Amino acid sequence: xxxxDIPEKKAAETNVxxxxxxxxxxxxxxxxxxxxxxxxxINGGVTGLLGMNGAGKxxxxxxxxxxxxxxxxxxxLFGIDPWKNxxxxxxxxxxxxxxxxxxxxxxxxxxxxxxxLFGHSRDDAEERAKHVLTFxxxxxVMHKExxxxxxxxxxxxxxxxxxxxxxxxxxxxxxxxxxxPLARTTIMNVIRELGSMGKTIVVSSHILSEIERITExxxxxxxxxxxxxxxxxxxRDLLDKHPHRISLTTTQPRELASKFLKHExxxxxxxxxxxxxxxETHDLGKVHKDMxxxxxxxxxxxxGIENPDDNLESILEYLMEGx
Amino acid sequence: MSDSSRPLSKSVWSKIDVKSWAITEFxxxxxxxxxxxxxxxxxxxxxxTLVLLFYVKGQTSEIDSIDQDGDSYDWDGDGYSxxxxxxxxxxxxxxxxxxxxxxxxxSNWIDEDDFSYSMNGEKCQRNVYGIVSEGVCQINVxxxxxxxxxxxxxxxxxxxxxxKDSNYDNxxxxxxxxxxxxxxxxxxxxxxxxxxxxxxxHETVHRAFVLGFGKIGFAFLMGIFLPLFLATxxxxxxxxxxxxxxxxxxxxxxxxFYAYRLxxxxxxxxxxxxxxxxxxxxxxxxxxxxxxxxxxxxxxIWASILFATCLMVMAYGTIFSTFGIFTxxxxxxxxxxxxxxxxxxxxxxxxxxxxxxxxxSIVFWGMQIIDSVxxxxxxxxxxxxxxxxYYDLEGSEAYEAFYGVPSIGSTPLTTLFISTxxxxxxxxxxxxxxxxxxxxxELR
Numbered sequence: 001x002x003x004x005d006i007p008e009k010k011a012a013e014t015n016v017x018x019x020x021x022x023x024x025x026x027x028x029x030x031x032x033x034x035x036x037x038x039x040x041x042i043n044g045g046v047t048g049l050l051g052m053n054g055a056g057k058x059x060x061x062x063x064x065x066x067x068x069x070x071x072x073x074x075x076x077l078f079g080i081d082p083w084k085n086x087x088x089x090x091x092x093x094x095x096x097x098x099x100x101x102x103x104x105x106x107x108x109x110x111x112x113x114x115x116x117l118f119g120h121s122r123d124d125a126e127e128r129a130k131h132v133l134t135f136x137x138x139x140x141v142m143h144k145e146x147x148x149x150x151x152x153x154x155x156x157x158x159x160x161x162x163x164x165x166x167x168x169x170x171x172x173x174x175x176x177x178x179x180x181p182l183a184r185t186t187i188m189n190v191i192r193e194l195g196s197m198g199k200t201i202v203v204s205s206h207i208l209s210e211i212e213r214i215t216e217x218x219x220x221x222x223x224x225x226x227x228x229x230x231x232x233x234x235x236r237d238l239l240d241k242h243p244h245r246i247s248l249t250t251t252q253p254r255e256l257a258s259k260f261l262k263h264e265x266x267x268x269x270x271x272x273x274x275x276x277x278x279x280e281t282h283d284l285g286k287v288h289k290d291m292x293x294x295x296x297x298x299x300x301x302x303x304g305i306e307n308p309d310d311n312l313e314s315i316l317e318y319l320m321e322g323x
Numbered sequence: 324m325s326d327s328s329r330p331l332s333k334s335v336w337s338k339i340d341v342k343s344w345a346i347t348e349f350x351x352x353x354x355x356x357x358x359x360x361x362x363x364x365x366x367x368x369x370x371x372t373l374v375l376l377f378y379v380k381g382q383t384s385e386i387d388s389i390d391q392d393g394d395s396y397d398w399d400g401d402g403y404s405x406x407x408x409x410x411x412x413x414x415x416x417x418x419x420x421x422x423x424x425x426x427x428x429x430s431n432w433i434d435e436d437d438f439s440y441s442m443n444g445e446k447c448q449r450n451v452y453g454i455v456s457e458g459v460c461q462i463n464v465x466x467x468x469x470x471x472x473x474x475x476x477x478x479x480x481x482x483x484x485x486x487k488d489s490n491y492d493n494x495x496x497x498x499x500x501x502x503x504x505x506x507x508x509x510x511x512x513x514x515x516x517x518x519x520x521x522x523x524x525h526e527t528v529h530r531a532f533v534l535g536f537g538k539i540g541f542a543f544l545m546g547i548f549l550p551l552f553l554a555t556x557x558x559x560x561x562x563x564x565x566x567x568x569x570x571x572x573x574x575x576x577x578x579x580f581y582a583y584r585l586x587x588x589x590x591x592x593x594x595x596x597x598x599x600x601x602x603x604x605x606x607x608x609x610x611x612x613x614x615x616x617x618x619x620x621x622x623x624i625w626a627s628i629l630f631a632t633c634l635m636v637m638a639y640g641t642i643f644s645t646f647g648i649f650t651x652x653x654x655x656x657x658x659x660x661x662x663x664x665x666x667x668x669x670x671x672x673x674x675x676x677x678x679x680x681x682x683x684s685i686v687f688w689g690m691q692i693i694d695s696v697x698x699x700x701x702x703x704x705x706x707x708x709x710x711x712x713y714y715d716l717e718g719s720e721a722y723e724a725f726y727g728v729p730s731i732g733s734t735p736l737t738t739l740f741i742s743t744x745x746x747x748x749x750x751x752x753x754x755x756x757x758x759x760x761x762x763x764x765e766l767r
Contacts, residue, residue: 067766090574098565104356116345117573
């Protein structure tokens with residue numbers, strides 16, 4: 001991912017037209033700010049777009065796919081303004097956030113008609129539909145009506161229609177929302193595989209762990225502003241040095257607390273429930289590294305470990321502190 | 324030929340062609356799956372069936388014939404009709420004076436001189452008060468011969484000035500037809516004076532049905548309601564359900580997409596209308612009064628009704644779908660527009676074009692198309708209505724209510740052309756506005 005305050009200049013310097021470029025883009029809905037002065041350039045790989053609900057993720061995507069016109073700044077898809085010119089759409093696949101589909105159609109019919117809208121002949125479109133539906137794992141049920149699909153299957157059908165023209169840029173707006181664990185895993189595998197095929201993929205979510213399983217490249221939006229962009233692990237390393245909590249489920253919380261209090265990075269413990277120990281630390285990574293030895297030496301049985309601060313809210317909180 | 328060697332224009336056209344048919348086909352399938360489509364279609368068929376039942380009842384019923392010239396009566400009670408007594412020169416008021424032949428049934432002298440008008444006649448001139456006018460004359464049209472036999476006492480009393488040539492066309496017992504200032508049919512006295520009531524009734528009711536059904540049932544009601552339910556949501560429904568993103572997130576201009584969506588709507592409604600018109604034409608063609616087994620002459624009238632309705636459905640559909648693009652209250656706007664059109668339809672029927680404001684509507688131009696073709700096909704309409712009103716024949720009022728003389732062009736063909744161009748022009752302008760709005764519409 002390339003990022004710069006002036007993406008066009010950067011792109012010109014490298015002589016590469018990025019798949020996606022926003023230059024000081026803002027979008028207002030009346031008095032409400034949907035996106036505020038965002039500049040990014042993305043070319044290649046899988047990029048996670050993180051942000052809480054209302055952060056501006058969907059607005060950003062709608063600007064990219066030409067559904068909205070920027071109030072300020074420029075949006076370019078492969079160097080072309082998508083609001084004025086629809087030609088870049090032959091190179092992109094878009095999976096919208098909403099769940100609405102044509103329930104009266106089968107997945108095969110749906111994807112076939114989408115392929116025909118790209119200008120493929122009926123035969124070619126049907127071939128492509130079969131191929132992508134197999135790719136997303138719907139080959140057994142492709143002739144079933146979409147209305148009878150589960151949430152996960154519907155998401156995969158939406159992804160299939162986005163892939164049917166073999167796009168260079170794929171935009172997925174909250175593709176894992178509402179899916180069961182099995183469907184999530186399948187969709188994540190599909191996204192990873194597409195990434196490995198050299199496609200440029202932008203996938204949005206408000207759940208950190210989901211994005212973490214797909215990619216390391218992230219863009220964080222908050223209240224319509226670009227809060228951070230870069231490598232997720234680098235951000236997480238910074239976060240690890242920040243006060244952090246670890247929750248352990250055990251029948252002997254007090255005995256276990258005494259063991260952890262001896263650790264140099266632990267500065268406090270709490271007992272929020274009868275069988276729960278909450279450890280406070282300045283160095284999450286080090287505590288996690290030493291934890292197996294501490295538990296082994298104590299001989300105390302632990303049935304659950306959670307990091308309640310290892311989520312997007314904590315990252316946002318941390319990033320916002322620096323502002 | 325390989326793809327790479329294919330000319331660019333052919334390649335681009337092939338792609339557009341594929342996309343256009345894909346969207347049209349998709350739109351058609353969407354209609355097919357919607358309950359509202361079937362509901363409006365079935366309502367249309369039910370209404371058509373209901374009205375057809377009334378038509379069939381009218382065509383199969385008989386009305387009492389009236390002796391318009393009063394010559395079937397036996398005034399003196401000698402068993403001979405006035406007509407027969409006058410024919411043989413006996414006195415119809417004297418029971419002891421009667422013809423020395425077998426008395427014919429009195430009913431022979433009812434409806435015995437029907438209208439004989441048609442434009443197939445000889446060129447002739449009429450001279451009244453020194454003014455000469457050109458026209459067409461029909462001769463040998465005095466079916467009962469009472470004009471020809473002017474020697475009859477009663478006729479001599481009644482004919483008066485002009486004798487056998489009361490229309491002054493220099494031909495005795497003829498019908499003079501002038502088209503100089505509209506259609507003007509003037510028969511000599513005792514020509515066409517006792518028309519066939521039943522024939523007149525069935526013919527005029529048939530024509531009234533065709534025109535009424537064509538103008539109100541098809542052009543107006545179908546023309547308004549089909550687009551109201553099928554076109555208003557053409558783009559709006561997709562916007563509301565957020566499924567539009569799948570369709571326009573493709574390398575296809577929004578204006579083009581809108582045109583193909585309308586294309587799907589046109590195919591659907593035109594096919595539906597054509598089917599209905601074909602069936603009704605068949606039914607009325609076989610049941611309606613005719614010398615032949617089928618009323619072939621009606622085909623062009625029904626064709627004009629179909630043509631006008633298709634143009635109207637096209638114009639209304641484009642207007643309503645454009646309302647849908649502009650606002651989510653597109654249906655409401657369409658209903659208001661429909662009310663306006665209803666008022667204009669009524670004014671058009673009442674005034675047959677004399678109200679200028681009616682020209683500000685779609686329905687006026689649609690009706691002009693039907694009127695122009697019906698005036699051309701049924702060129703005796705004005706005469707039938709004129710004579711029917713004179714003799715107070717049943718059916719004349721109904722026919723007069725739906726009959727209209729085109730008020731725009733100088734000839735039916737000119738009217739047809741002007742009306743068609745205007746309806747297509749309105750559609751094109753509204754389509755341009757609609758697609759411009761759609762292109763600028765943000766999809767939130």
